[in-house]
Amino acid sequence: MTGLRSFIDRVLRLKEEQDALTSDIREVYAEAKSSGFDKTAMGHLVAHLRKREKDPVKLQELSTFFELYLHEYDNGTEVANIDHAHTHEANATEIVNEPLAAHEAETADPVTGELPDIPAHLDRRARAAA
Numbered sequence: 001m002t003g004l005r006s007f008i009d010r011v012l013r014l015k016e017e018q019d020a021l022t023s024d025i026r027e028v029y030a031e032a033k034s035s036g037f038d039k040t041a042m043g044h045l046v047a048h049l050r051k052r053e054k055d056p057v058k059l060q061e062l063s064t065f066f067e068l069y070l071h072e073y074d075n076g077t078e079v080a081n082i083d084h085a086h087t088h089e090a091n092a093t094e095i096v097n098e099p100l101a102a103h104e105a106e107t108a109d110p111v112t113g114e115l116p117d118i119p120a121h122l123d124r125r126a127r128a129a130a
Contacts, residue, residue: 029039
């Protein structure tokens, strides 16, 4: 059981560090807000930049689909059901690299506006796009 205790103690220490970092991040957002910046917009920007850094191709693909769906919705036309697995190569020249704030706002942290890193298999937005 000493192995389990060691793992649990490490996780608890890391959770304490995580709590401290979360508090520090909230303080930065509060300071930015007091300087006139919109903390939700900043949170979306931070989340977008983190996603772009992790997987720029996937982010571009999602942005492409978002723009396509928005365009089709606004124009009242139907989108063909296409195979998403092969579209990112075909649409590479049409990519608009913008935040997906319109449909991500519902999951944003209410204090910072940041979007959580959700594994694709748990992300209902990714499942809906597939």
